[in-house]
Amino acid sequence: MFQILKAEKTIDFMSRSKYAFMLSILMVGASLFILSTKWLNWGLDFTGGTLIEIGFEQPADLTKIRESLQKEGFGDAIVQNFGSSQDVMVRLRPRDDVAGETLGNQILSNVKAGTGESVEMRRIEFVGPNVGGELAEAGGLAILISLICILMYVSVRFEWRLAAGAVLALAHDVIITLGVFSLLQIEVDLTIVAALLTVVGYSLNDTIVVFDRIRENFRKVRKGKPSEIINSSITQTLSRTLITSGTTLFVVIALFLKGGAMIHGFATALLLGITVGTYSSIYVASALALRLGITKEHLMPPQVEKEGAEFDSMP
Known part of the structure; x- marks a missing residue:
């Protein structure tokens, strides 16, 4: 199997992960700085x-x-x-x-x-502004609780290193999207909160597909470095990722250009989130799991001892 993976035209994503991390840290840092100075342009749903x-x-x-x-x-x-x-x-x-x-x-x-x-x-x-404040608090809690639930789900289904990479990638997408909204002072209403939750779900779906292939290859490939197996896994799912993101972006761009002022903010959030989410599923989620030391042993299924095995081993 390792020979098959090596024969494919595998893209060495992980060799560029260092530069991707620097770019992500720069974008997240800039977004947090902008949010701390300009904050968000809350709409009437939140201000009253x-x-x-x-x-x-x-x-x-x-x-x-x-x-x-x-x-x-x-x-x-x-x-x-x-x-x-x-x-x-x-x-x-x-x-x-x-x-x-x-x-x-x-x-x-x-x-x-x-x-x-x-x-x-x-x-x-x-x-009243009190009702608007309650909506803002509820929207923030909805995003936070969704990230916690995702962390629990991925931890149970996969492994905590992959879960940490997935959740940090989702937080990465949301922070950068909000940073752009703060920079451009685009009005934030309840449709933007819905768009952010949509981005979280979309990005998670893409990440889970990549993680499934990583786990499958870790279990099948007997030899090979973790970085090589992750590169092969991402390469194998790359066409699916690009086709899914591309077709979704066609619809979102149509909404952005022709949807009118009513859903302009919603389309903008989706456009930013899908673009950044596609990048983060490769260079944040998977690369971070590699940095945390993911190995073949972490993803192997637990060995279940058969009943009566101890008696069969007796002379």
Whole structure:
């Protein structure tokens, strides 16, 4: 088997792992620095604010509505269709010393003046900052708990060295994605939290496929260094990794370019996460397990002693 692996065109990934580690440390360090200085641009889901639903008799022109609100000092308003092209939802950050009902009337009058159409107030709601803080805490706990559960799952299924590599690779992906969001000050709402959890699941799936092949080759190959077996395992799964990531990226790029402002942040998080996750499944998860000293003995199945074996061995 070792001869077969050597005959294949194996890519020596592990020889470049040192440079990959340096790149990863640099990216994670830069992301943490940016997060500590600029933090995140929280959306209304987390900061609280006012939600106003307006009904039109004809399909609404969202561009004209945004322009009219911007002229009146509501440039931070988020305007989007809600349910149909005739229903519009306007979301605003909290305004000091302005009641929600008064703010709703101001928005309604500005939209009427800006569009010249007959509109009616359908609904107005206020989300307090306390509720937003609870959502931010729940979102962070969801990501943290998912990483802990993944650590437990991979530890049971594989081995703790592989589990440590998998979890650190996932944390690596999430931190870098959040660092880019902080750098560009992209608004973070609940869809971004959903995208981050999706990235965690996607990256884990890719990592598990590589780990399965690593374990299989460790058990089959009698000779060979751990680095050589890991290189062969990654090479054997490389086509599957690239095809899966490539087809997924085609869809995500389409959402990023044509999906509109509503899901732009969601598509951006997926685009970053899938790209970084594909890299980390090779150069972070597997390489880190190698650095932790993974060997053939760690992945061999436990020997089960047959019943009565001690009697068979007696003279």
